[in-house]
Amino acid sequence: MEIKKVTHVVLTGGVGSRLWPLSRKTLPKQYLDIFEGQSLFEKTVARNLEISDQTIVVGNIENYKMSNAIMSKFDKPFMHIVEALPRNTAAAIAFAALLSDPDDILLITPSDHIIDGDDLYNDALQKAIQLASQNYLVTFGIKPTKPETGYGYIEFENENVIAFHEKPNFETATNYLENGNYFWNSGLFCFKADKFLAELERQEPEVYRASKIAWEENKDGFLDAELSLNIPSISIDYAVMERSSDIKVVPAHFEWSDLGSFESVYDYLVKKGHKADANGNILIGSAVHTSFIGVENCVLVHTPDAFLVVKKENSQEVKQVYQELEAVNSPLL
Numbered sequence: 001m002e003i004k005k006v007t008h009v010v011l012t013g014g015v016g017s018r019l020w021p022l023s024r025k026t027l028p029k030q031y032l033d034i035f036e037g038q039s040l041f042e043k044t045v046a047r048n049l050e051i052s053d054q055t056i057v058v059g060n061i062e063n064y065k066m067s068n069a070i071m072s073k074f075d076k077p078f079m080h081i082v083e084a085l086p087r088n089t090a091a092a093i094a095f096a097a098l099l100s101d102p103d104d105i106l107l108i109t110p111s112d113h114i115i116d117g118d119d120l121y122n123d124a125l126q127k128a129i130q131l132a133s134q135n136y137l138v139t140f141g142i143k144p145t146k147p148e149t150g151y152g153y154i155e156f157e158n159e160n161v162i163a164f165h166e167k168p169n170f171e172t173a174t175n176y177l178e179n180g181n182y183f184w185n186s187g188l189f190c191f192k193a194d195k196f197l198a199e200l201e202r203q204e205p206e207v208y209r210a211s212k213i214a215w216e217e218n219k220d221g222f223l224d225a226e227l228s229l230n231i232p233s234i235s236i237d238y239a240v241m242e243r244s245s246d247i248k249v250v251p252a253h254f255e256w257s258d259l260g261s262f263e264s265v266y267d268y269l270v271k272k273g274h275k276a277d278a279n280g281n282i283l284i285g286s287a288v289h290t291s292f293i294g295v296e297n298c299v300l301v302h303t304p305d306a307f308l309v310v311k312k313e314n315s316q317e318v319k320q321v322y323q324e325l326e327a328v329n330s331p332l333l
Contacts, residue, residue: 004103004192006129008052009096010044012059012067012111013086017322018261018315021306022285025333029259030112031066034284036272040259041111042070047118049076051125052107056081056099058092061222081218084225087211090239091231093189094200094211095223102194105132108236110187110258114268117254128190128250131159136248137199138190139241141183142256147173150260150316152185152237156249164242183249186256189236196240204239207232261315262299280312306332 016029023029030041045055055078057067064082071078081095093108100106107125115121128138139161141154149169153176155162164185168176176182201208214227241247257264266282276282279296286302297312310318325332 004105004133005054005101006052006105006107007096007100007193008045008048008055009093009106009108010041010055010057010067010111011089011092011108012041012057012063013083013089013092014110014112015322016112016260018318019259019265020318020322020325021303021308021332022301025062027066028063028112030110031063031070035114035268039070040114041067042073044109044111044113045071045074047115047121048107048109048125049074051122051129054078056096058096059083060086080221082222084223084228086233087228087231088233089236090200090204090207090234091211091214091228093196093236094208095215095218097193097197098212098215099221100193102192104193105129106189106191106193106196108189112259113187114257114259115254120252120254124250124252124254125190131248131250132190132192132195135192135195136246137195137241137244138248138250140186140188140190140252141249142186142252144173144177144182144184147177148184149173151258154183154185154249156181156183159248159250161247161249164237183251184256185237186252187258188252189241190250195246199240199244199246203243204232204234207234207239262301262310262318263312263315266297266299266312266315 012030014028015025016023019029022032031039033039057078058081059067060083064080096106124140131138141156147170149167152167153165210231214223214231217224217227257268259265270276274282277292281292281298283290284301290300292298299310299312301308
């Protein structure tokens with residue numbers, strides 16, 4: 001079977017509010033170079049260079065200069081799509097599909113995930129590309145390692161998707177883990193450009209129509225704010241993946257983390273040799289000598305204008321701090 005051109009589509013939106021104060025609107029988590037001296041964005045692009053023919057970076061007006069600076073390190077050509085305001089992933093991917101040839105296979109990845117195991121990753125991509133060539137919409141499922149309540153789940157049988165499930169409570173997540181036929185929903189996708197657009201038009205015609213109008217008026221990849229306002233804000237999961245009958249899931253045997261909380265950052269850094277004390281406490285962002293007494297598994301995060309102390313298991317609650325600061329329009333964002 002002839003494989004069509006493969007385009008790596010990198011989604012760079014998102015602030016990473018659960019990683020405040022490290023992650024800010026002016027420097028979201030995907031651009032922080034605290035991961036072995038590289039940013040998550042750079043790692044994402046490098047990881048997919050060999051399997052793809054070109055790269056499309058979908059970002060926003062605040063971060064496209066940071067993206068371009070990183071992309072200049074690579075020899076391969078890339079195109080940017082610069083959103084005037086965020087309209088969620090269905091529209092972001094629609095823009096990339098509209099920029100592409102109809103038969104191009106799009107490999108969609110967030111820019112802020114950690115993936116280890118290059119061979120296993122490439123095996124999964126090859127399988128996904130093969131299925132996408134057969135006109136399937138492909139998602140990647142991660143085998144759960146714990147009853148995680150912060151992820152959506154995919155119920156599956158072989159490579160067929162039975163159902164998508166929203167973020168569960170702890171009891172439900174525990175049941176999913178025990179049942180064994182549930183994956184974490186990774187946010188990685190693969191499909192032909194025209195197949196995605198056809199499904200989007202069928203399931204969410206207003207998103208399709210408004211995205212197409214906005215794209216047709218783009219200026220060198222930059223989108224108009226007024227036209228963008230007309231696009232309903234909806235994720236690819238809600239708009240297409242949970243409603244199409246042409247979905248396949250590829251099991252991901254590589255190590256994966258979305259680094260969506262300080263718990264996952266903690267686990268990653270400690271695995272890579274970051275110093276923790278005898279009670280599992282770590283310091284991020286400072287070389288100042290720090291002692292932890294009477295606490296365990298805590299993360300102390302230091303930036304020039306903020307401190308955060310959080311127990312590892314309470315990491316999801318950092319988002320509440322961010323929301324409180326947002327409510328008062330704090331300059332700390």
